[in-house]
Amino acid sequence: MLERDNVAKGRIAGSLQVDMTYLNSRLDVDKNFDIIYRVIHIGGKEACMYLIDGFCKDDLVQKLLQYFMDLTPDKMPEDMHALSKQFTPYVEVDIEDKWDVLIQSLLSGMFILLLEGYKKALLIDSRTYPSRGVEEPEKDKTLRGSKDGFVETLVSNTALIRRRIRSTDLHMEMMSAGESSRTDIALCYMKKRVSQDFLQEIREKIRNIKADSLTMNQESLAECLYQRKWYNPFPKFKYTERPDAAAAQVLEGNIVILVDNSPSAMILPTTIFDVIEEADDYYFPPVTGTYLRITRFLITLLTYLVTPTFLLLINNDKWIPESFSFIMLKEEPNLPLIWQFLVLELAIDGLKLAAINTPNMLSTPLSVMAALVLGEFSVNSGWFSSEVMLYMAFVAIANYTQSNYELGYALKFLRIITLLLTQWFNVWGYVGGILLSVLSVCCNRTVSRKSYIYPLIPFDWKALKNRLIRRRLPGAVQAGGAETDRRG
Structure with a gap:
């Protein structure tokens, strides 16, 4: 009875049979052929693994199963925390007891392990998404510079930015939006350079999105973030498929938003001068x-x-x-x-x-x-x-x-x-x-409600000169696609 009360509260019961019955009902495993579950024995205890076919690395899952099945009762830890930290030979491991988080993680491609008598489940991030290579994008080509580009896999895109900015100040904050799609969204920013008020505003807007799904990925997100003056045709966001351009904008103090399944980055706030700029301006003298x-x-x-x-x-x-x-x-x-x-x-x-x-x-x-x-x-x-x-x-x-x-x-x-x-x-x-x-x-405004034609209004001659004339200042960082010295 206590186990069923836990399930009713949205948490794992600790009884494998009760947990499996609830999860099988939620996932409708009899009709969904790509949701795989298998009952095994680990350390003398009955257990069940769940995964999505096509998302998990087969070789890795096979090795993990072999390791778990070789555990003997005398080596079996008493709590799930010890099992995840000391007895799981993998890096990306976590434990969770809330069903909503577990189901969302499973549908995202994670490997889930339930054990008899344990009120928490083991989450193993063994995901591998089908993706293309990081070749140069067709739209944002340059005569010089790097020839890699963003792809549809979010983790690959964040790695391309991390490769260029090796600083502890760089933050990759994960969020999600869409009641059905639960689309992953990554906010990339430099903590000490970004406007904290603007960053918090973007966070709140993403959390308050009430859409069922981000059907058109970044365009759906853009329309949710900026809902005023739809009749003004000038772009409120700048998009780039180049990691070097995105990294330069992050270094400049802007926010770069990466959306899963989208091979480009959103840069905000954006002025008309940002839209006109291109990477080739900085790859030449x-x-x-x-x-x-x-x-x-x-x-x-x-x-x-x-x-x-x-x-x-x-x-x-x-x-x-x-x-x-x-x-x-x-x-x-x-x-x-x-x-x-x-x-x-x-x-x-x-x-x-x-x-x-x-x-x-x-x-x-x-x-x-x-x-x-x-x-x-x-x-x-x-x-x-x-x-x-x-x-x-x-x-x-x-x-x-x-x-x-x-x-x-x-x-x-x-x-x-x-x-x-x-x-x-x-x-x-x-x-x-x-x-x-x-x-x-x-009369246009950026997403941060600042002037769309800064540094013309408000007038800033030094910043305007940097916008019109490509200059190189001593000690300035010149990185693919944005002028990092414009702050003066």
Whole structure:
């Protein structure tokens, strides 16, 4: 009767039969083929092991079972604590008596051992998840620097950061979210450098997540952490698949969030300058890095301004100087320019989606076909003007000068709005569109509710100079992907 009362309270009863009955009922082992349990004898006592097929290392489990089954009654310890610390030949061993913790650990891949007469269970972390190699990510490539990248396994990702930061100040704090998924989340930070108030705020937000599961991993977590101003398209988080970039941000005092099953890291708080930065800025000498940074910044502005400016000048051709008359349309368009731009904006996204879903063996011939049919023939047929095709081709290609997709689409949305305002209200619409874009950036806030355009607002000339110019200060740490000397 006492054993059943313990089970009702959510704890191990100490009677193997009662515990097995409860656990088998909770796990529905008769229907779940991948949940394996086996009754064995250890030191003259009856015991039962539980594991998830495919999560545990078979060789390790076999050796542990052989060791336990060879224990004789005279060597059997009286309590589970002694069994875990002195008689279990493995490193990652723990004991637990709460059923909720045991079941969650089992479903995470741990090995569970129940023994007759013991009111605690043995937890052995023998997990091994299917994973790919840590090759360089396709999205965050660099010409120099390390060629490893994050994978879908959380422990592997934390090890890649630990390898770069060998300090006792580095903390890897484990949390979980999702009522059903119980997705593992790791907070990576330097204890003496991070803002403790902001860190506590992030902890509380993760603990208070009421979602059933983080279906889309990091995106689901991001939407739970930042729920205000969803209509502002500029990114509130920076994502990276490079361990060197993540380690540099940790050293800078930021928080890096790793989510299990996601091969990238979330960096917060993030400003617009953080989003534009790339690792190549720091893998080259200061002069080259500064040139790359300024070039990327100018091209980002051009991707937003070039098509609305062209539309404004064509609608007001008397403003075009004689020396720039070559930008005028050579032929009268059959389709209004605003419709050409809007259709091509949609067509470019269609080509991107087609490229994502095209098998690799067909990507080259389909690319050639798209260039010929949608490029040359669309101009010859009269649907589009060659000048419009030229500027939209520049915009499509220039978007890839920066790797942040969210920033690219934020500029795209604002570019479309500015095009429409320019068409409807001429120069006032053009100016209004630019003002709207500036306000969208200036009125934005980071996750920590700080200025999104710091060090412009509040103004800090020294920090701004470090943002614009890639400098190397004596004794400064230059590490792959973030400027650790910006604090001055």
